[in-house]
Amino acid sequence: MPLPQDLLRRLYTEPPEGFVATRDAAVAEARRSGDPATAREIARLRRPTVAAWLVNLLALRRPELVADLTQLAEALRAAQRDLRGPRLRELSAQRRAAVAALVAEARRLAADVEGGPPAGKLPLGEVEATLNAALSDAGVAEQVRSGRLLRAASYAGFGEVPRPQLRLVTGGEEPTPPAGPPAGPGHRAADRRTGRGEHAGRADQAGRKAGRADHADHAAREAGRTTREDDRAERAARKADRAERDAARATREAERAARAERARQRRALERELTRARTDQERAEAELAGAAEAEHDGAEELAGIERSLAELERRRARAEQELSRRKLARRAAERAVTAARRRTGEVEGAIEAVDAEEGAAAEGPGGAD
Structure with a gap:
């Protein structure tokens, strides 16, 4: 049964000082839950070094950056296989930039982790070495992507140089002297009687000579074998030297290409800066014109508002005068009405007086 991913993520992203306590607590929790198999699996987990922890932070919190590094590694290996120098130099410059960016990101991630090591004590050199190893070794790259790296890795850059397999040549026992030709009965009798000791001495001397010859042949064969092995070792060393010189030359060419690229980028940025400054000056001039127009508009509006205020005052006075x-x-209308009423009253009174006078005049005179 696989371990919970959230537990693995917590274990390998928190500072290494808290790894053991968190792991032991998870073991106890699994045991309380009646899952001894999971408890044993968790107990097997090992605490990473600080450098490995920083790499795990990258793998678990910024997996897209690690994926980009893997793609760059594949491109580098393809360029090395195809011996494409310009492409290799370009990719080498990208490699340095990518590794530097990842190291800076690891420093930033570590600063965001509560209780992590101080920035001055982070082993960023080991982080850089591990990332370079991941670029060169697919196995290291797989460990980095897993987010469960336990220790930093490194890579020499040229692969393993074959070691000469030398054997120590030692002298063996001298061979048993070969027996001489069989002697006839007469000789054996004479040997037994007069020259047995002399004959044995000559046979022993001949045997020693034959043994020395065999030993010399053996030593010559071993010397030749040793010489061939030394030659192979020398060729391997020369091959390694050539590889180192080629790598150094590729590094220098990559650095020159990187310098040329930086110079090109600087020129492009300077041109862009010139255009940006021109645009800035134009924008500032437009801003000054717009600010001046805004000021004029504000003055005009203030004048209109003053005129409106004056008109409002005149309107108020006119309204008062109208009222x-x-x-x-x-x-005046009331006075006219009263005058008309009085005029009617006076006219009525006059008519009444006139009527009375007429009636009086008609009465006595009519009787005579």
Whole structure:
């Protein structure tokens, strides 16, 4: 049964100082839950070093950056296989930039982790070495992607140089001297009687000579074998030297290409800066014109508002004068009405007087 991913993520992203306590707590929890198999699996987990922890932070919190590094590694290996120098130099420059960016991101991620090591004690050199190893070794790259790296890795850059397999040549026992030709009965009798000791001495001397010859042949064969092995070792060393020189030359060419690329980028940025400054000056001039127009508009609006205020005051005075005149008109209308009423009353009185005079005049005179 696979372990819970959230537990693995928590274990390998928290500072290494808290790894053991968190792991032991998870073991105890699994045991309380009646899952001894999971408890044993969790107990087997090992605490990473600080450098491995930083790499695990990258793999678990910024997996897209690690994926980009893997793609760059595949491109580098393809360029090395195809011996494409310009492409290799370009990719080498990208490799340095990518590794530097990842190291900076690891420093930033570590700063965001509560209780992590201080920034001055982070083993960023080991992180860089591990990332470079991941670029060169697919096995290291797989460990980095897993987010469960336990220790930093490194890579020499040229692969393994074959070691000469030398054997120590030692002298063996001298061979048993070969027996001489069989002697006839007469000789054996004479040997037994007079020259047995002399004959044995000559046979022993001949045997020693044959043994020395065999030993010399054996030593010559071993010397030749040793010489061939030394030659192979020398060729391997020369091959390694050539590889190192080629790598150094590729590094220098990559650095020159990187410098040229930086110079090109600087020129492009300077041109862009010139255009940006020109646009800035144009925008500032437009801003000054717009600010001046805004000021003029504000002045014009203030003048209009002053005129409106004056008109409002004049309107208020006109309304007051109109009200006064309306009152005067109403008073005049009342006066006219009263005058007309009085005129009618006077006219009625006059008519009554005239009527009385007429009646009086007609009465006495008519009787005579």
